[in-house]
Amino acid sequence: MGDITKIDANLAAVNQIISAGGDTVKRCYQCATCSSVCPLAPDEAPFPRKQMLLAQWGFKEKLLSDPSIWLCHQCGDCTKYCPRNARPGDVLASLRLQATRELVPFKFMHTLYNNLWGLPILILIALAIILPIMFLTFQGVPSLSDPTSFPYSPVHYKIGFMDLPARVLMNDLIFLPLSVFIIAIMANAVSRMWNSYLETYKIPQAYRIGYIDVIKTYLIPALKEILAHSRFEKCGANSWRANPHKMLLFGFIILFIVTGTVFFLADILGMHTPWNPITHPVKWLGYIGGLLLLYGVIGLITGRNQAVLENSLRTTYSDAFLLWLIFVVGITGFLIPLSRIFTFYYNYVGYIYLAHIIAVFLLFLSVLYSKFSHLVLRTTAVIFDLYYKDVLKKL
């Protein structure tokens, strides 16, 4: 007799996958219809049939070190043609959530982000960070029903050459450290993910290249692909998703540029907000970004509802949470400047401002703990895919 390797199923991991929206995984009987119909799966390493089998056994490490789960855009073609109604598209969404959970520290945050009961706790956590900074920068407890107390308090800070109003300093103190925290954790996650991919695909040492080279060679092509949504647009069953998702992404990019411009013009050059909501060009750019964001997110919400009716997609709490969070960010973001045109609710702008900050805070942090992680992790997988194809050519 040769060596016998006993393989045990990891039942805890199976249960996690099942509870995170992958409850149909065990129905799969490995016919491989899914891998044939998938418009995105590469011939050399087709998915999701293999991932379904790994998930049935709970082989977490193998799944985490597999870029395939991120190359899936949940078109739903596999789910539509699956003869067992095992919903591979939805199972892969669950696997992505599991991968995110494993890669990012402070797992309890992941739990809070992906369960309805966690939402009030998340809001309390956001408040626990926002309020002390607010009280500090506004020099006491401002009145939310008085716009001249909050957010448009006359308190100013002179730091070096900069002259910052209280709300700007507050936002800087909240979001700059938060961004650093998110970037540090994500950088670590990406590095772990990349190294596990190298091992999985047994990339020879000679072909392994440094991060700088990876970024130099593959980041731009990957971003081009992502901006064009060239993979997403190959989807069959849920092709409606590509366009709103693209608009949403463009909205985010424009708003990111607007935020950077505001930071530069206001914080560095001292051209302080509030700017004229009708005549200022940066405001208009912001409106365009906001409109694209709302158009995209509403398109995704309504499209999803339709797809659920057609049974090609399922909406879990994690899916709905992110969409509605973006929706709240968009709506509150519009209500703040519009309050100076439609003055009837101007007195309540303090509440809206606070709600907006809470929503943006949760959205930033959701890059670590919700399906929003795909912003970074799917991008990483796409970069790896391009890199791996090049390595295959050389081998």
Next chain:
Amino acid sequence: MFKKPILVVGGGISGITAAIEAAEMEADVILVESSPTLGGRVAQLKHYFPKLCPPTCGLEINYKRMKARGNLEIYTMADVLEVSGSAGHFKVKVRIRPRYVNDNCTACGECEKVCEGERFSDFDFGLKKTKAIYLPYPMAFPTKYVLDKSALAPGDLDRIMAACKYNAIEPDMKEEIKEFEVGAIIWATGWKLYDATKLDNLGFGRFTNVVTNMQVERMASPWGPTNGKVIRPSDGVQPNKVAFVQCAGSRDENHLPYCSYICCLATLKHTLYLAEQNPDTESLVFYIDIRTPGRYEKFLRRAQSEAKINFIKGKVAKIEEDPDTKDLIVTAEDTISGKRVSERVNMVVLAMGMQPSMAGISIPGVSIDEYGFVRETEGIIPVGCAKKPLDVMTSNETATGAVIKALQCVK
């Protein structure tokens, strides 16, 4: 000896077997069949399991046994409309559609020669046309022509009537409703092929050279539409490389959620037909699991040794056509290697699943399950593929067993 007759619904191999067994036990038997001839699916095959006999072999002896029984009444083109009453005392309403040809017909074939109108032959799954007046197949029982009035060309009727020396054509024949009082009903309505056009990713109906397993049987049959040659419908050329798509419609919750039992063996049989035609023909069998129930494992070994078969474990989910050559490109994941393969083949055979003939039909007094299989109720005994997917041998076993149950209801 018996108080009431036994009704057998369906004149395929199961129904024929049940009717003969009951009649030979001296019970009065009424056999109703909805098509113009007995024989059912077996009559359409080149060879049937378990011993790969030609259908003439099994059917002919049974027809002979039937002719010898005076206590067996046979009605073709007859549909059961309603069943009422209970075991021992059923009343069954049956509609008999007009054949427009009476018992004088000797099947001389003179009418066919002068007829110009044509119709697609459902017996040949659309692979051939017959004349508007036709004999369902050479061994049809009863051996009588049938007239499809809707297919007649102008002037056909006069020509046909003039050609018939036996006064057998009766264009004014009317539909008849009969009511039978019977003690037990053996339900043997069999199966139909699942509609292949519903598998939109497999291209049946769009790509000429994608055919069904039953079309292969008709082509391979010596008196079939291609005189026994399995050919590509696009150009009539014998294929060198054929892909078989197993579980086409079966084991699929979007179509037939159950295993159809016979398709794996049918495919193995078809690889033998191809090998017989040309030993170099390559058969690619794309499968999820090859199922050879009971002792049929031996048949798998035989096909493997006699035909050039390449088994690929992975279901075909995409078929494309090369518009120039009409070849087909079949895509599946080979799950053994974990790679996606695309194979160019001359012809694709869909190993279509079987759907009970009763699917989508509701007859008062007859209970069917969600798929259309007939449930056994007291005095109504389903047999063969009306009961569940089966091969010929097992169908006949269910038929024989059902006769005992039926006899108990009429004793």
